[in-house]
Amino acid sequence: MERMLKDDAREEKGELARMASFVGAMAISDLVKTTLGPKGMDKILQSTGRGRNVTVTNDGATILKSLHIDNAAAKVLVDISKVQDDEVGDGTTSVVVLAGELLREAEKLINMKIHPMTIIAGYRMALECARDTLLQKTMDNKENTDKFRTDLMNIAMTTLSSKILSQDKEYFAELAVDAVLRLKGSTNLESIQILKKPGGSLKDSFLDEGFILDKKIGIGQPKRIENAKILVANTAMDTDKVKIYGARVRVDSMSKVADIEAAEKQKMREKVQKIIAHGINCFVNRQLIYNFPEELFADAGILAIEHADFEGIERLALVTGGEIASTFDNPESVKLGHCKVIEEIMIGEDRLIHFSGVAMGQACTIVLRGASEHVLDEAERSLHDALCVLSQTVNDTRVLFGGGWPEMVMAKEVDELARKTPGKKSHAIDAFSRALQAIPTIIADNAGLDSAELISQLRAEHHKENCTAGIDVITGTVGDMQKLGIQESFKVKQAILLSATEAAEMILRVDEIITCAPRRREDRM
């Protein structure tokens, strides 16, 4: 037969295509499966780039992001985990594992000669049912501030318990909850700054109510200022260029060079004068400050901080309530930032600048301490997850129990539905419930527990009305989640459920894979 596609292109059809995508998706899900739950294990990732950087993590999104994958279906799963990370910040592993389990069940059904479209129809019905169940079972403590805080604490602890911070989870949960509550409902995590400083132990990490800038104060300038008026700027403080295009200096004698140099100096002096005229005692610039202007600032008793990075500047402007200025001609209308005290502090070996008593109470800095860079990186990721989940929960205050409780509740209702549904779809609905139950099974397996025994006990327990039982990984038994205080955010669970089903459906619908010939790289001799 005529070849229709290009030489290196591959075409897989029907059963083969389905096999290829199932195998790929399940491989990915098996890969991250062992990181699930409080006793999940970590992975070491070594980059292929220069330096062979090593990352130790159990964050699903981070693991999947660093993989180079060729299988198309596997890419779909990596993609959903990324989105989960962007949207809610946590549950990145769960979403991949659930999608993998759904596909595993679907494969069995396809072997039973059930059409993929029928499976999809069944999954859709089951999803609808599971979601409704979740909605009914949520708890909402929006009215009661104290209770809501406990909820948040519980959620933070549940999230952190599967991460490196689990040893000090109460401490960090406290940190995270404090930080998020300061935001007062906004999901803008930018005003929470996380600073990593190697040294000390994780326990030495702390939340600071002010703002910490990782910079040094210029030489000969005051080290402590009270009632600071801050001008945040983004302007050239080296040599001010003339920006009109094509302008250049062309002179014919040495004396003229000196003249122009003097004029330049004069210009800089004027600029500094103008800046000082704002009545400030602290000047923070994004760009470099050369020696000359720095000297002028020191003379005027102004604290000048150079080369703060862009994010630092933006955040500083946000916290102190000033504006980022680039021209200094009308000092009366430029908004200055305020804070009570600026001082130099020491963390470990490093000197940092600490702004406390800032105008906007929302901002805060979390300083992480830890034994090594790897620990710090992983701690930052864990904390970031916790912060994301918390900030989402503040917006959507509905919460659920954790420890496999929601999965069991959903599975029960879905089972119920399967029994009522006539036709082949009921097999698919049944499969959906099995996939849901796989999650607590994996959590138990990872903790080295007898999963079959535990799950059957749990299921029996769930047959009672208003049950709050889940897996207590610490003692290895079925425990009361309410008493143990293990909770999860409703929004995260819902996102996991929806995107996992969506991804599974997408992969199921495929009956042909066409891989185009890879683009040839030009051979460089």
Added chain:
Amino acid sequence: MALAFDEFGRPFIILREQEKKTRLRGLDAQKANIAAGKAVARILRTSLGPKGMDKMLQSPDGDVTITNDGATILDQMDVDNQIAKLMVELSRSQDYEIGDGTTGVVVMAGALLEQAEKLLERGIHPIRVAEGYEMASRVAFDHLERISQKFEFSADNIEPLVQTCMTTLSSKIVHRCKRALAEIAVKAVLAVADLDRKDVNLDLIKVEGKVGGKLEDTELIYGIVVDKDMSHPQMPKRIEDAKIAILTCPFEPPKPKTKHKVDIDTVEKFQTLREQEQKYFDEMVQKCKDVGATVVICQWGFDDKANHLLMHRNLPAVRWVGGVELELIAIATGGRIVPRFQELSPEKLGKAGLVREKSFGTTKDRMLYIEQCANSRAVTIFIRGGNKMMIEETKRSLHDALCVARNLIRNNSIVYGGGSAEISCSIAVETAADRHPGVEQYAIRSFADALDAVPLALAENSGLPPIDTLTAVKAQQVKDSNPHCGIDCNDVGTNDMKEQNVFETLIGKQQQILLATQVVKMILKIDDVISPSEY
């Protein structure tokens, strides 16, 4: 064969380097071409209908696309064969012209080729086959006209339109919220439609997608959404009753177009130049302020200084806005695109009721919404979805739905779907064949058989016994003389498509038949394929 001899018996060369070329002639050429065309059709066949399967395509760069949109599949398949490329073109032209039915047209062409192959084996000349097909297509075309019905709707009663769009969407992955999406599509088209002139400019509908959220969060915005944020982080995020200056000149120092240089050789010159520069920035901002603009949208970048001045004067600004978006904004707000600061004037400003910045998710994604525009005829459909593939697929599906709605506004004749129109045509062509003397009769009859391919594929994809179902429906159509009987793909229980509310536009269907016939004719007429051999 390609070798000829002159009167002295010396060979002379007709085809340059002919030993390096492969050549197929006569029936072999036609058969090879038909095989290629059929191969393409076979790929798409399983994607037809509401229960069609998807294809997963991996591009040369490794990106994955999952779709069941015929045009997209063929577009990304990167085919090498010339005839296969013709089929790709075919589906693309259906996409441009009608926007929907891109799979159907290829399946149809494949079936016609398959029938033609049989006729060729019987020794019927390809041109006679082509002519027979041509006659048959005309019969089918007229028959479609006859069974078509007028489709009643008005701006107040959009329900029928929504139903049609739902039919289109039901074969896509967005099936789950087809109702919501169909409504969005219809409202969007009606917003930009000129009902008196029966014209719809789809350029006014912008489809924007952003990863994250749920498909249910997809919304229609009567205005423009731009994937940009304010140039300065501290500018206001919400402006009401905005007057928008749309600029294509940068807030940067002037660049003389001529190639001369400014020389500085004295201190005075240095200083005047500096003052000039400062004044220049001030003037730029002042001009915008003077004409009463409250928002500036600029195609180019800003200098730090200008950025601060803008912020300082309370003039929110957006930079690096693309040309197309700039034009859309200009249309929507009724403003004029201004290329120079000197030409700014109050009447050139665009007006919008609300300009706001909205942030999404936990990452720092922000979008700019321009709503309640002076000229509300530009709308944006903003798609959210679980992942990038989902959004791309939703975009494609919505494009189909938009096209269907547009076609209905242009011409409100419809035929019923579910293969009913094809079956009805097939019966009509069959009877026409019997009346026609000559060899073409065979071709016409084959055309009728080919028309059955679409309902057959539909039934097969829906898991029904294809031949049983088709014959049953056909018999029913003839018995009840009801051209609305089709394949019951969704197991609703009736196969009257009128009751199921499954229909397609008349021009879409007619176009399908005409385009498929044309391409098949073209392929049949080729009797010599000369191509350079591989190496």
